[in-house]
Amino acid sequence: MSLSDFSGRTVLVVDDEPMVREVVTTYLTRDGLDVTEASDGASALRAFEESQPDLIVLDVMLPKIDGYSLLSEFRSRSNVPVIMLTARGEETDRVLGLELGADDYLVKPFSPRELAARVRTVLKRSDGAGLHPGFVVEVGDLRIDPGSREVEVGGRAVELTPKEFDLLAFLATHPRQVFARSQLLEQVWDSNTAWQDPSTVTVHIRRLRQKIESNPDNPKVIITVWGVGYRFET
Amino acid sequence: MSLSDFSGRTVLVVDDEPMVREVVTTYLTRDGLDVTEASDGASALRAFEESQPDLIVLDVMLPKIDGYSLLSEFRSRSNVPVIMLTARGEETDRVLGLELGADDYLVKPFSPRELAARVRTVLKRSDGAGLHPGFVVEVGDLRIDPGSREVEVGGRAVELTPKEFDLLAFLATHPRQVFARSQLLEQVWDSNTAWQDPSTVTVHIRRLRQKIESNPDNPKVIITVWGVGYRFET
DNA sequence: CGGTCTCTGAACGTTCCATTAACACTGACG
DNA sequence: CGTCAGTGTTAATGGAACGTTCAGAGACCG
Numbered sequence: 001m002s003l004s005d006f007s008g009r010t011v012l013v014v015d016d017e018p019m020v021r022e023v024v025t026t027y028l029t030r031d032g033l034d035v036t037e038a039s040d041g042a043s044a045l046r047a048f049e050e051s052q053p054d055l056i057v058l059d060v061m062l063p064k065i066d067g068y069s070l071l072s073e074f075r076s077r078s079n080v081p082v083i084m085l086t087a088r089g090e091e092t093d094r095v096l097g098l099e100l101g102a103d104d105y106l107v108k109p110f111s112p113r114e115l116a117a118r119v120r121t122v123l124k125r126s127d128g129a130g131l132h133p134g135f136v137v138e139v140g141d142l143r144i145d146p147g148s149r150e151v152e153v154g155g156r157a158v159e160l161t162p163k164e165f166d167l168l169a170f171l172a173t174h175p176r177q178v179f180a181r182s183q184l185l186e187q188v189w190d191s192n193t194a195w196q197d198p199s200t201v202t203v204h205i206r207r208l209r210q211k212i213e214s215n216p217d218n219p220k221v222i223i224t225v226w227g228v229g230y231r232f233e234t
Numbered sequence: 235m236s237l238s239d240f241s242g243r244t245v246l247v248v249d250d251e252p253m254v255r256e257v258v259t260t261y262l263t264r265d266g267l268d269v270t271e272a273s274d275g276a277s278a279l280r281a282f283e284e285s286q287p288d289l290i291v292l293d294v295m296l297p298k299i300d301g302y303s304l305l306s307e308f309r310s311r312s313n314v315p316v317i318m319l320t321a322r323g324e325e326t327d328r329v330l331g332l333e334l335g336a337d338d339y340l341v342k343p344f345s346p347r348e349l350a351a352r353v354r355t356v357l358k359r360s361d362g363a364g365l366h367p368g369f370v371v372e373v374g375d376l377r378i379d380p381g382s383r384e385v386e387v388g389g390r391a392v393e394l395t396p397k398e399f400d401l402l403a404f405l406a407t408h409p410r411q412v413f414a415r416s417q418l419l420e421q422v423w424d425s426n427t428a429w430q431d432p433s434t435v436t437v438h439i440r441r442l443r444q445k446i447e448s449n450p451d452n453p454k455v456i457i458t459v460w461g462v463g464y465r466f467e468t
Numbered sequence: 469c470g471g472t473c474t475c476t477g478a479a480c481g482t483t484c485c486a487t488t489a490a491c492a493c494t495g496a497c498g
Numbered sequence: 499c500g501t502c503a504g505t506g507t508t509a510a511t512g513g514a515a516c517g518t519t520c521a522g523a524g525a526c527c528g
Contacts, residue, residue, distance in 0.1 A: 066355060
């Protein structure tokens with residue numbers, strides 16, 4: 001699968017205007033995306049549960065439940081990327097959106113071509129991307145808050161360096177999946193890390209363990225998979 | 235504490251039907267909110283004084299005192315956000331409510347989930363909203379009065395320049411959230427600040443710290459998050 | 469058992485970033 | 499016109515984080 005091939009990915013489009021939904025759907029489908037539509041908050045939540053979308057396009061102004069509430073609803077359940085749509089002149093509380101973990105904003109009327117482009121961008125980014133603010137990860141006695149970039153283990157705050165935080169966040173959002181050191185370099189470090197020394201990862205894993213494992217000599221959270229790499233265990 | 239964590243916040247629910255109160259209380263408690271109940275105007279006012287709620291859910295149709303009178307009672311005392319409940323068919327004078335300063339409306343019968351969502355939204359909005367004159371922010375030993383644009387730290391008045399005040403006010407109204415320098419530029423400075431030097435923020439943070447931190451070399455209020463930005467700590 | 473991989477602990481230079489002080493620009497005001 | 503507070507920029511400094519390396523110990527596997 002090439003990077004620009006999004007076949008099999010699903011996008012949920014939430015807007016109360018059928019026209020908007022239709023146009024958006026047309027353009028996204030053309031990119032090989034599956035599209036699910038919803039016209040209000042309730043059906044959006046239902047569709048979210050059912051279709052497990054890889055991305056959500058969300059109108060801020062919706063009947064009954066507004067987009068921001070919906071966004072935090074989504075955020076309380078997943079880390080899925082979200083692109084918000086706002087009408088011109090609408091008071092776009094960008095900060096609120098960013099705090100809640102919106103990935104991008106588009107002001108209506110927007111060009112569908114541009115929306116499609118943003119969708120592609122966000123999807124690409126979301127592969128390796130870290131956590132959205134508002135989506136607090138809690139596994140075991142670990143608690144990762146991307147908003148404040150704080151980590152607690154067993155209620156006790158732990159100081160992590162940026163790389164350590166990013167590394168942990170990545171692993172925690174892909175639990176039980178094994179990653180080679182080179183993969184982690186690719187995902188957590190800047191792009192083009194092919195030339196880098198994979199043992200860099202080893203060292204960072206080590207320092208991480210010393211901070212978050214109750215017994216670093218016998219790691220329970222970040223497991224070594226022999227000959228392969230590491231795995232985050234819940 | 236994440237943004238979607240409202241623990242410690244108190245909501246006052248005013249309705250004469252015990253059933254309604256119970257259902258609402260159940261849902262709000264689930265969100266980590268403390269809930270106080272009142273069944274009529276008099277007890278509502280008492281509860282308001284005692285529990286100092288962060289938000290009020292107010293039925294319009296109450297025995298003895300109606301909701302609108304109660305709303306203006308509240309308004310004369312505080313800036314607390316209010317969500318009004320109106321029965322279907324009741325002549326819902328939206329305009330009247332909005333003039334008196336209601337933040338949102340819900341028509342009975344309403345879905346408790348939706349009410350909970352609106353409560354979250356309004357609470358978040360009141361977090362992020364610019365400061366209303368007359369509404370004083372107090373966190374820790376900091377006291378920020380937007381009306382007079384005065385700041386006190388530990389009872390001692392502190393002179394801040396306009397930018398310093400705006401910067402502090404923004405951070406204080408978004409506690410624990412990390413903001414990049416560029417984000418702060420965007421929010422506190424005029425729009426279209428992309429070309430500006432982010433180190434401008436650094437300098438202002440520094441000057442702020444010297445004025446409000448008891449020990450500027452070891453800041454406790456405005457925390458540096460390395461490689462990311464700054465965070466306001468309560 | 470022997471070979472391979474990983475962990476440990478430390479050290480090192482490097483790079484990046486926040487801090488700091490100093491300076492230049494601006495508009496307000498007397 | 500001169501002063502001054504507020505502001506933004508710049509350059510120097512210091513420190514935190516990073517990547518790398520190494521040697522010895524330990525773990526795993528065939």
